[in-house]
Amino acid sequence: MFHSRYSTRTPFVFVHGFGAGVGLWALNIDSACKQRPLYAFDLLGFGRSSRPTFPKNPAAVEDQFVYSIERWREELKLDKMILVGHSFGGYLVSSYALKYPDRVKKLVLVDPWGFPEKPSNFESRIPLIVRIIANIVLSTTGTMLAVLRAAGPYGPDLLKKARADLQEKYSDLFD
Template identity: 25%
Template sequence: MHMIRFLLVISLAALTGCASMGIGSRPMSELTENYTNESSRFVAVDDLVMHYRDEGQGPVLVLLHGVASSLHTWDGWVEELKDNYRIIRVDLPAHGLTGPDPALDRYNINYMVEKLDKFLNKLGVSRFSLAGNSLGGYISWNYALYRPDRVEKLILLDAAGYPQDMPFIMNFAALPVIGEMSQIMMPRYIVSMNIHAAYGDDDKVSSELVKRYHDLTLRPGNRKGLVNVFRTMKEQSQNPDLGARVGQINTPTLLLWGEEDQWVPLTVMEQFRRDLPNVSVITYEGVGHMPMEEIPVQSARDARSFLQTGKVFTLPAATADGG
């Protein structure tokens, strides 16, 4: 059944033409020209050269994107918050312009947390607030356990953290043979299908957004790296002790969650709410897995309220993303 479904998807993708089939890689020179700006920097952390952006002034806020995404997912937050914060966002290993670590075939949480710590050491950043979405949220709360002395406040947006079913496309791409096929070919249609599934409002999924996600998937090595990330997540997602240490996080924490999230559902949020000793919660009606993309103004303002006061203040829904 899975193979039949995959072949149907591939057939639909083929109708859009060979250019969108995602065969071959995009040159790094082209991707760097299109997806860096004057705030982009690169730094070597061990054997991995990591792409990041360092913008704004004020207390440091570190932002971690989700699986199969990139630092660009935070564009709206940066526009809203850069006048009040120094914002550091990074392409995680196997993602964006950073790309895969050639020495790895699994990206376990210890590796991700230690890589983040070394990255921040390189930048000389020792005290900051930390926000993460999805996989980035999983890394964020584990980092708060690893280095509680460094994290002032923690914001988790639709974060992974408890046993759950994997999203279909990630579970499917992690399968033997299918995963190897995905390393060769990543059709734009599949990327578009993923983004539509992650959003609560399909009308907010633009062709430019799909192009960016697809282009960065085609960075040399990223398809193989992402399959290895999916396989790591699949192994971890069924660990009954996955969230066993959440209750040890004493950092003040804000949960921001889309009520229409099909990837990390509200049942996961409720487990975080139950276990975190110092937690505030905001959920967004009609929003999916990535509130910082779907409703950047409202979610950023809710984050700023929490960062500044430790409390949350929600704007009326009718005006929240009106600027």
């Protein structure tokens, strides 16, 4: 994937955003790996990665993601990295850099963001039957993305209805 003459340089590590996968970087890989080694992986619960059960506490979830990135780094025996994070990936690599600053040579944030609070009327926007099904799927899988996957072709419409606030904020990204 990269030229061997660059194998001693600090590698790029690309971390995708929420609801995405490693394929997000497809158009950037060829040009980026001409400069140095490049790694990209699917975050836990995204793309083709495993589907772990996440804790209910947001700080504990963040810690789980950050720890998974550190374990990945240890497995590959990387000393330092140039972390490139998009969207939620930008949030996570920032958290990683705060916890493991000695492992990060540079940090590149591409449209980073966190998660806004749920709107106060969040539950009322979702029909009762959808909430019941979502709770059943959540109780067995532990992740909202599993609910969207289980909804099949209706997943995008479900997300648009449940989080209309995101559609308003990022209207240029939605149909």
